[in-house]
Amino acid sequence: MNNKEKLDEFQLFKSILTYSIDNSNHESNKSLEIIGLNSEVFFGSDLYCKRLKTEQHIKTLIDSSDGLIKIFGNPGTGKTTVISKVLSTYKINSIVHKVDFKKIIEVEKEKFHDINTLISYVEKSVKDFLIGKCSNAGISRTLILDFFLETKNEKCKSHILKNGQFNDLRSEILDQYYRHNIDKSKTFKDWRKTWEPGGFFDELWSKLYRSLLAENLAYYIKNSENRIENIAVFYDNIDSIFDDRIRDNFCNAVKKIQSKSSDSIITLVSLRTNNPSAQELKDNGTFKTEPVYLNYKEFLRKDFLKEIEKKYPNRKLTGKEEYFLYKKHYSIQNEIFANNILKARINFLKSKLPIISKKYDLDISLIEKLEELFFSLLDDKRLGPASSDLSNYDRREGIELLVEFSKYLLNNNVDLADPAYDKMVLESHFYFWIGENNIIFDDSLKDIFEVFQDWEKDSANIFGCSTDHLLLSLIANETDPSSENYEFEYSVKTKVSAIVNKLESIGIEENDVKKIILRLYKKKDQKLGLIELSEFYGIDSVKHINSEFEIWLTPRGINYNMFSSLKFSYLLSILCKHEKKNIKYFWPNDPLNKAAFELVIKFLQDVAIMHISGLLKIKEQVSYCKPNNQDDYWLKFFVMNFCNITSVRKKYKYYLNFSNIIRSHQAFIFKLINSNQEINDVDLMHYHGKYDILKSKFEVLVDKILENSQLPEDLESYFKII
16 A cells, blocks of 8 residues: 655656745745755756856946946846855855835835835835844844943944934933933943833933934944844845835835945845846945846857848848847747756756655656656747736746646646647647636737627627727737847836827727726736736726826737737637537547638637627728828828738738638637648648638738728628538
């Protein structure tokens, strides 16, 4: 009989892949405890990708200068790890205080919109930490106060003179001493012994101690007989502060506090490279420290664009194309770097398995299967990047997502060794899984099926195109990155007023626009949805959305708008989600067959009618709001602002979202033809042709709308191709 405790192989696998120095739950994670992984083991093994040059640079800054050390870098570039590694070497004769904003809920309160309140909070948190250190070392408040009262050192005098409140209270106490000691019969210390506990003088003495600031305590610890060389405060995960105003206030608070404590406390902060708050974090003359930038640009090949230009000598790349090529190349190098670390972690786990299996019930073969499947998904050209985007570039969340998807595949006996289960089938499983589990939008976004159902019930009063998708596309177009900006992870911001004005131009009222923004933005669990605003707290209704707020898409929002919503496999999963009867035909066994294509095409026939209805309304509204323009102005205006431009074609009608969906599906068919999937090529080309007919019929009607020609009376019969 096996009395061993059963281990969860998936949890074990996930725990080691997502282990991080700054995650509050990891040090107490049972799985990590079983395999013996902690921060000391982490830094002492090959699990940490050493950056010796950067580590030495940060160490030199700590040793040679008092002041502010700024470490900038995009998510996942190793800011926390590198800083923690350096600070871990300062265990002897140093004090390190780490403030992790992932773990501090208190700072998210709206009261910290007042910068002075935030300065007091930050100051108190450091001071309380240092008081604790003094208390643990048996250092009394009297010992600290006597250090400053009796000092003959000019540098020490200069330091304490900066604390106006302390000096006022000191003057008051000394004045009382001289009044009560006219004959000079008692020393100051002897006079103190005559105070009644809790009396006036004792309370005045307590006030004097409370007036000491964090930098005064730090100065005492460094310059008394305690022989402490460095006191460092490390503010980590500042970007975890959701509210822009609080984050900006925090950066300014650090700047103001640090300008006072540059002779006693070294402050380290980690921020995303181009976070707007970083612009406020500047030296103000009391100290000078150049920022430390962490990125993967060291891995970029400088000549990769020239190789592309040689390949296409007659075609000059646009600025936007260069931007996305840089982004793609950067992502590839980033993945190589990250994969090496992940594989080192898996090897560490595998080295421990034989010992663990003697004590626990563990299926080692399952972990081996999981390893193979996980890295297959991670390396997939579509699923790997999708997992990152769907997780808003949170690398650990993306890893967890792929482990959970691997679990789904293994539990449903999807055998990737079977030639039938090629990459296209895998992608279909993936989009079914994220659709079924609401991983993209938590039901806050109306998917295309819901939009169509609403329109069918009340086509006269409901917009023919999905207002949610129009909003996302408009924000994407309004925040398109400039061609000269190669900071790869972030977009430009626009204002709510700009979004409202454009949507009003096509007939959607301001209040309705703000309702959509609220639904796609505000999340119950305080995680960001598809949209971000420059304010986070207090946005509980439409009236709280100020027109001057900045607005932009999260990575998850970009993924859905530009990619997921156009995919055949995602649309199929949406249909199966709403019409449960279809799931048994397509998942988990065979998501790609004739019935699947017919189901999607039949649905798109209906969607085509809905889009034509929407274009008619848009034409009427734009022509009314902006008269005296060319006949095709309304369509150009619509395409420029509300459509995803994913094609290189020049005719603007090809940019229409419905046409884009169809072209995306046709591209999917061509990929299937070149894959191992056992769908007859003749059948695939048959459906490719059906899509061609549907697109052609749709664009013919767009031309008729442009020309003010009569449309067919029975659009349902007109679009019927299956």
